[in-house]
Amino acid sequence: MKLTNKINHETQIVGILGHPIKHSYSPRMHNMTFENQNLNCIYLPFDIPASNLKDALKSLITLGIKGVNVTIPHKERIIQYLDHVSEAASSVGAVNTIVNQSGQLYGYNTDVDGIIETLLPYKNDIAKNSVTIIGAGGAARAVLYTLIRHFKVGKINIINRTEERSESLKDYFLEKMHFNNIDVYELMAKENVEVYNSSKLIINATSIGLFPNIDDTPTDLDDSFNPNQIVFDLIYNPLKTKFLKIAESKGATIINGLKMFVVQGAKSYELWTDKTMDVDKTLNELKKQF
Numbered sequence: 103m104k105l106t107n108k109i110n111h112e113t114q115i116v117g118i119l120g121h122p123i124k125h126s127y128s129p130r131m132h133n134m135t136f137e138n139q140n141l142n143c144i145y146l147p148f149d150i151p152a153s154n155l156k157d158a159l160k161s162l163i164t165l166g167i168k169g170v171n172v173t174i175p176h177k178e179r180i181i182q183y184l185d186h187v188s189e190a191a192s193s194v195g196a197v198n199t200i201v202n203q204s205g206q207l208y209g210y211n212t213d214v215d216g217i218i219e220t221l222l223p224y225k226n227d228i229a230k231n232s233v234t235i236i237g238a239g240g241a242a243r244a245v246l247y248t249l250i251r252h253f254k255v256g257k258i259n260i261i262n263r264t265e266e267r268s269e270s271l272k273d274y275f276l277e278k279m280h281f282n283n284i285d286v287y288e289l290m291a292k293e294n295v296e297v298y299n300s301s302k303l304i305i306n307a308t309s310i311g312l313f314p315n316i317d318d319t320p321t322d323l324d325d326s327f328n329p330n331q332i333v334f335d336l337i338y339n340p341l342k343t344k345f346l347k348i349a350e351s352k353g354a355t356i357i358n359g360l361k362m363f364v365v366q367g368a369k370s371y372e373l374w375t376d377k378t379m380d381v382d383k384t385l386n387e388l389k390k391q392f
């Protein structure tokens with residue numbers, strides 16, 4: 103039966119809180135899976151500006167909403183409003199999944215699972231090496247945590263528009279994980295060519311290049327890339343950002359954010375429903391929709 107035909111008093115509601123929200127394929131991915139598994143659940147997008155975040159969380163409890171994903175720009179700020187936070191989410195300092203368990207809000211970070219699965223084939227290349235992360239928001243935090251904890255990287259460079267945010271990430275991971283080899287750099291500085299070129303892995307964890315601003319890129323320094331590098335853009339919409347196109351033209355191995363997106367979604371799905379989302383099948387279905 104079609105999802106919308108079976109909505110009734112027993113329908114479990116889940117969704118996503120973000121601002122903006124129109125780029126997100128999460129409603130599509132989760133509703134498709136509910137339909138395939140014949141679950142009486144629906145996933146809705148909620149466009150919530152920061153000023154309404156606290157009230158939105160109260161509404162989850164009032165309305166009996168089972169859980170939500172959290173996306174730009176709320177992943178860090180939301181932690182203060184939760185009753186319980188998982189060990190990983192607490193170490194990351196960001197939450198992307200909330201479960202409403204009898205009126206208590208539990209926070210998790212499934213972005214970490216998505217990053218691990220995506221980078222696993224490159225584990226040996228990355229270990230002990232230098233990596234550059236562009237961005238210092240919620241997703242960048244999950245990247246830093248994962249690279250330090252699970253990939254044992256040697257050196258991290260953070261490049262971000264707002265320098266205080268990079269500095270605060272550097273201090274945070276020194277204190278939380280005793281990682282003391284982080285340098286911070288300004289976004290778009292010409293000197294960054296050296297930083298990029300000496301990195302085995304470069305990750306875009308900003309929203310620069312995200313739909314609809316697909317002509318934007320976090321670096322216009324074409325000489326930043328070389329064939330020895332792995333270049334990962336967390337963005338999946340579009341599938342190949344301008345950043346990835348430039349890296350590819352210079353011979354780097356490129357990775358988009360789609361696998362990370364599906365894996366993080368599958369982990370959230372499991373937390374809400376206790377059911378398993380088929381990652382490969384979902385990946386193939388979504389690829390057809392871009």
Ligand code: NAP
Pocket residue numbers: 173174175176177213216236237238239240241242262263264267289307308309310312336337338359360362363364366
């Ligand atoms: P966030 O917490 O809002 O952080 C946004 C980051 O982007 C910050 O570093 C911000 O810099 C930077 N930024 C945004 N607009 C900018 C601009 N116009 N110029 C320069 N810098 C800009 O967001 P987030 O949750 O970390 O998400 C970041 C990106 O990762 C998004 O594109 C999101 O879609 C993607 N993501 C993908 C997945 C996946 O599953 N594939 C999962 C999570 C996130 P400032 O600090 O200077 O503001």
